[in-house]
Amino acid sequence: MGRSRTRKRVSLGILFWIAFILFILVVFLFSRQNIQHVMETTGLLEILQTRLGTGEAEESPDLDRITSPLQPRQEAPDEPLVQPEEPAPPPPEPAPEPEREPEEPREPAAPPEQREPEPRQPEQPPAPETTEETRTARLYYIRVSDDGRINAEAARRNLPVTNAPLTANLRALIQGPTTDELNNGLLNLIPSDTRLLSASVNNRVAYLNFSEEFRFNSLGTEGLIAQLQQIVFTATEFSSVDRVQFLINGEQKEYLGGDGVYIGQPLGRSAFH
Structure with missing residues (x-):
């Protein structure tokens, strides 16, 4: 059973x-x-x-990977292909600027002065060139002849017209002959540095006042006579003058130089013949 x-x-x-x-x-x-x-x-x-296929021993299936047919499979999210970059470190903070002293307020610049334009003056035509009026003067210089005689000889000059022609002629004479006159053999025997201080005419006599240098001549008596002759002949070229009274620094002298050439009275051309 x-x-x-x-x-x-x-x-x-x-x-x-x-x-x-x-x-x-x-x-x-x-x-x-x-x-x-x-x-x-x-x-x-x-x-x-x-x-x-590999013949490995079967193991229990991964229960986590088996899902119910009634529930949809929850697939793992795809891993990002590009790894997120690590955030860049923040930039270093700038160093604090040193504190500046507050600037003093500047005064506003004054506006430039506005000047009224100056009226333009009309252009004046250039002044016409004035031709200086001249006159012919006769100045006497010395010519030494071959035999050694001293003679006064006139040289013609064109000098400007002036209110004091006697003074102008005598000062031009004292300055000496021109280059052409020197080349012509004319000499000046009036002492250098002589100055005409003043000149006047009274009763046909010319009163001529000279500086101290006029009293002495390195050529002696002949030189003194020659310089007196130059002055007398040049002054008596004017019709208003017959004779010349020589003065030295405003004083009337009797003689010139150590040899004693007489000048105590007015001299005319006749005194030299």
Whole structure:
């Protein structure tokens, strides 16, 4: 009786497993596509193929990777292809500028003075060139002859017209002969640095006042006579003058030089013949 019960239990168990397997097969056949889709979605099929191909011992499937066919698979978010760059360090703070002393307020520059334009003066035509009026003067210089005689000879000059022609003629005479006159052999025997201080005419007598240098002549008596002759002949060229009274520094002298040439009275041309 015990064996028959055991056999019945075994046969019932086998029948149960056979029925269970058939049930699974039927379910598999009807839900093959869904099962295959679930296995592909969950990656179980790839795991089984990989394990069967490599011959590794089967391990428990990763339960975390198997999901229910009723729930969608939560795929892991794709990792970003580009790693986020680390934020750049903040730029160094600029060094604080030294404090500047406040500048004193400047006074506003005064506006330039506005000047009224000066009226433009009309251009004046250039003054016509004035031709200086001249006159012919006769000045007497000395010519020494071949035999050594001293003679007074007139030289013609063009001098400007003036209100004091006697004074102008005598001062031109004292300055000496021109280059042409020197080349012609004319000499001046009036002492150098002699100055005519004043000249006046009264009663046909010319009063001529000379500086101290007129009193002395390096050529002696002949030189003194020659210088007196030059003055008398030049002064008496004027029709208003007949004789000359010589003065030295405003004083009337009796003689000139150490040899004593007399000048105490007016002298005319006749005194030299």
